[in-house]
Amino acid sequence: MAINRREALKSMVLMMGGTMIGANVILTGCAPEDRIEGLEFSEEDIAYMDEIGETIIPTTDTPGAKEAGVGSFMVVMVKETYNQEQQETFVNGLNSLKKNFKSEIGVAFMDASHEQRLNYLNSLNEELRSGDSENGPKYISMLKDLTVLGYFTSEIGATQALRYVETPGKYDGCMDYKKGDRAFAL
Amino acid sequence: MANQEYDAIVVGSGISGGWAAKELTEKGLKVLMLERGQNVEHVKDYKTATQAPWETNYRGRRSIEMIENHPVLRRDYVLNELNVDWWAQESESPYVEKKPFNWFRGYQVGGRSLLWGRQSYRIGDIDFEANLKEGIAVDWPIRYKDLAPWYSYVEKFAGISGSRDGLAQLPDGDFQPAMEMNCVEKDVAERVKNHFEGKRVITMGRVANITQPLEGRTNCQYRNKCWLGCPFGAYFSTQSSTLPAAMKTGNLTLRPWSIVTRVLYDKDAQKATGVEVLDAETNETIEYNAKIIFLCASAFNSTAILMRSATDVWEGGLGSSSGELGHNVMDHHFRAGANGMVDGYDDKYYFGRRPNGIYIPRFQNIDGDKRDYLRGFGYQGAASRSGWSREIAELNFGAPLKEALSEPGPWSMGITAFGEILPYHENTIKLSKDTKDKWGMEVLEMDAEIKENELKMRKDMMDDAAEMLEAAGLRNVNTYDAGYTFGQGIHEMGTARMGRDPKTSVLNGNNQVWDAKNVFVTDGACMTSAAAQNPSLTYMALTARAVDFAVKELNRRNL
Numbered sequence: 032m033a034i035n036r037r038e039a040l041k042s043m044v045l046m047m048g049g050t051m052i053g054a055n056v057i058l059t060g061c062a063p064e065d066r067i068e069g070l071e072f073s074e075e076d077i078a079y080m081d082e083i084g085e086t087i088i089p090t091t092d093t094p095g096a097k098e099a100g101v102g103s104f105m106v107v108m109v110k111e112t113y114n115q116e117q118q119e120t121f122v123n124g125l126n127s128l129k130k131n132f133k134s135e136i137g138v139a140f141m142d143a144s145h146e147q148r149l150n151y152l153n154s155l156n157e158e159l160r161s162g163d164s165e166n167g168p169k170y171i172s173m174l175k176d177l178t179v180l181g182y183f184t185s186e187i188g189a190t191q192a193l194r195y196v197e198t199p200g201k202y203d204g205c206m207d208y209k210k211g212d213r214a215f216a217l
Numbered sequence: 218m219a220n221q222e223y224d225a226i227v228v229g230s231g232i233s234g235g236w237a238a239k240e241l242t243e244k245g246l247k248v249l250m251l252e253r254g255q256n257v258e259h260v261k262d263y264k265t266a267t268q269a270p271w272e273t274n275y276r277g278r279r280s281i282e283m284i285e286n287h288p289v290l291r292r293d294y295v296l297n298e299l300n301v302d303w304w305a306q307e308s309e310s311p312y313v314e315k316k317p318f319n320w321f322r323g324y325q326v327g328g329r330s331l332l333w334g335r336q337s338y339r340i341g342d343i344d345f346e347a348n349l350k351e352g353i354a355v356d357w358p359i360r361y362k363d364l365a366p367w368y369s370y371v372e373k374f375a376g377i378s379g380s381r382d383g384l385a386q387l388p389d390g391d392f393q394p395a396m397e398m399n400c401v402e403k404d405v406a407e408r409v410k411n412h413f414e415g416k417r418v419i420t421m422g423r424v425a426n427i428t429q430p431l432e433g434r435t436n437c438q439y440r441n442k443c444w445l446g447c448p449f450g451a452y453f454s455t456q457s458s459t460l461p462a463a464m465k466t467g468n469l470t471l472r473p474w475s476i477v478t479r480v481l482y483d484k485d486a487q488k489a490t491g492v493e494v495l496d497a498e499t500n501e502t503i504e505y506n507a508k509i510i511f512l513c514a515s516a517f518n519s520t521a522i523l524m525r526s527a528t529d530v531w532e533g534g535l536g537s538s539s540g541e542l543g544h545n546v547m548d549h550h551f552r553a554g555a556n557g558m559v560d561g562y563d564d565k566y567y568f569g570r571r572p573n574g575i576y577i578p579r580f581q582n583i584d585g586d587k588r589d590y591l592r593g594f595g596y597q598g599a600a601s602r603s604g605w606s607r608e609i610a611e612l613n614f615g616a617p618l619k620e621a622l623s624e625p626g627p628w629s630m631g632i633t634a635f636g637e638i639l640p641y642h643e644n645t646i647k648l649s650k651d652t653k654d655k656w657g658m659e660v661l662e663m664d665a666e667i668k669e670n671e672l673k674m675r676k677d678m679m680d681d682a683a684e685m686l687e688a689a690g691l692r693n694v695n696t697y698d699a700g701y702t703f704g705q706g707i708h709e710m711g712t713a714r715m716g717r718d719p720k721t722s723v724l725n726g727n728n729q730v731w732d733a734k735n736v737f738v739t740d741g742a743c744m745t746s747a748a749a750q751n752p753s754l755t756y757m758a759l760t761a762r763a764v765d766f767a768v769k770e771l772n773r774r775n776l
Contacts, residue, residue: 087614095619111280153613160610175614179622183605184270184277192623193605197269199439202569204399209564214604214625217270217441217570 104181124170231328234513235459254324263446318663338750358726379423439569516741555682556631557691574599598632634678
């Protein structure tokens with residue numbers, strides 16, 4: 032198992048007598064280019080994931096993925112349901128998205144407009160769809176998957192974007208439907 | 218310990234055990250019901266039943282920890298964060314797979330009655346007579362007429378909703394009004410009926426969800442969360458139905474955390490005197506005595522108890538004198554069928570989450586239909602509109618994706634077959650010599666496989682499905698065989714079969730162990746053949762019938 036810098040530093044601190052005083056200061060100071068290290072997502076990282084989610088499912092006449100808390104949801108899912116390889120793909124993807132976005136668009140993802148973000152993520156999605164999936168940016172499909180799942184199962188998504196009826200009480204197998212009517216949650 | 222004498226002991230508290238307890242207590246017997254796992258109280262312990270999706274951790278997915286801790290449960294849908302405590306934990310209760318075998322068990326009060334699929338079908342004379350006519354295994358010692366009144370009896374109490382279709386291969390019952398097909402299912406049913414001139418029928422699933430209230434129970438609210446326990450008591454479970462009835466008599470003692478290690482056998486009297494219990498929490502050993510024992514511990518566990526009993530008389534245990542104890546393991550093989558897209562109906566949708574689908578009764582090898590294998594299969598299925606989790610590859614991120622996924626997707630329909638597995642003597646379970654569970658008990662070793670008859674059938678399970686869906690006008694019809702592992706149907710049957718001769722069967726026609734007349738086995742272990750129908754309703758009827766017999770015999774002083 033590859034051990035990352037942060038973990039290496041922590042275990043070194045432990046070996047040197049168990050004191051962790053000052054360790055977090057050292058760690059924060061040493062993270063280059065604001066990269067996500069391991070699975071220690073900061074508030075800034077969560078805000079970054081919220082904005083990615085909001086780009087995929089934006090606020091329209093109903094709230095979008097950010098208000099539904101998709102960033103925090105992604106953290107739980109990546110930490111607890113992804114295997115190590117998937118975790119690495121996801122975190123490396125977030126880091127390369129951040130780096131490449133800035134070098135290609137000329138502005139940091141967090142400072143860019145919704146259109147800039149949307150066009151960029153759509154171009155990556157297009158690359159994934161058309162290219163061979165071996166080399167395509169797999170993390171894009173992870174971001175889409177977690178955003179869609181997190182949003183439509185959130186209280187906002189289920190009750191506002193969809194129709195949530197906890198206890199239907201009856202079954203109507205042939206109700207009328209017109210285009211634009213929302214789907215039922217669950 | 219006080220009061221260790223009972224009139225009857227029921228081992229297991231699932232579908233069969235619950236029925237045994239209800240019937241025995243209502244006939245005035247003092248009954249001890251033993252359950253190896255934890256207590257689960259009706260409604261109070263249905264902790265996740267009213268959780269919204271956003272209140273769950275993984276929104277229907279699985280954590281790495283769940284997957285690592287459940288090497289067996291993870292093989293199928295059963296591993297779910299919302300009811301993982303209701304499936305037997307394989308770390309505590311392992312088993313040995315000589316051949317691949319999925320054994321999904323429910324070790325708690327209510328057993329798998331809390332978790333079951335609730336499809337409830339009678340088996341008819343086509344099934345009862347098949348072994349005799351075809352020279353397979355041994356003949357069932359009973360016929361449909363012996364069980365029909367008991368089917369009616371249990372249907373009325375359990376509450377089975379369904380339609381009466383007048384089919385010989387799927388006898389009608391005493392049903393509550395059927396649930397409703399959606400408009401696509403109705404039209405597909407009509408087209409299939411016309412195309413096959415009535416020889417293939419699509420009916421509404423007959424299901425143990427009530428559509429009219431029963432005592433203490435509300436009719437189905439269409440939430441489709443049955444397997445989390447129903448706060449409305451709308452489906453049949455021990456907790457919703459048989460346990461309250463048994464408790465009401467004042468004659469029932471329920472003891473959770475009670476692993477029955479063996480039936481105590483008096484070789485002079487040639488009868489059981491009680492059971493030995495290992496307390497799962499304290500490891501204390503306790504003996505309970507009774508005049509009658511009902512083994513309803515789930516098919517393989519009832520047989521395991523027999524194998525551990527009276528070994529000083531028969532090396533292979535009580536019932537082994539037949540040479541059939543542990544043999545003839547059965548299940549239903551499934552996961553083969555077809556699906557397709559339905560054009561039109563864009564202006565139709567459905568309200569409510571129906572915990573049930575359509576059913577296509579067996580049509581093979583009956584009414585002049587002849588196949589190159591014996592027996593047959595039925596289908597379960599449904600038509601629906603896809604939801605937000607569908608893939609829309611062509612849509613870009615942003616508002617278009619959000620709007621599209623907020624609307625229902627296109628209609629599709631799928632059907633999957635459930636096929637009969639023949640009772641093969643060489644499909645066995647036995648006690649393992651070297652693997653023990655948490656309590657030091659020898660565990661079961663599974664050695665079963667499907668053979669040529671089932672493999673041939675699987676081809677038709679796909680092809681016939683496609684034929685019907687295409688006849689009904691579906692598009693992009695696609696057949697599949699997703700593979701089947703023995704046990705996966707969770708319809709464990711056989712290993713202590715009923716028969717007419719003590720030399721070739723473990724139980725007689727009243728579910729009595731030939732070698733110990735006051736011991737009855739009425740769960741899936743007793744099945745002489747599997748039929749293609751979901752089997753639980755048959756266990757209910759056999760149990761009620763066996764209790765009636767047992768109590769009459771007791772009163773005649775024959776037990």
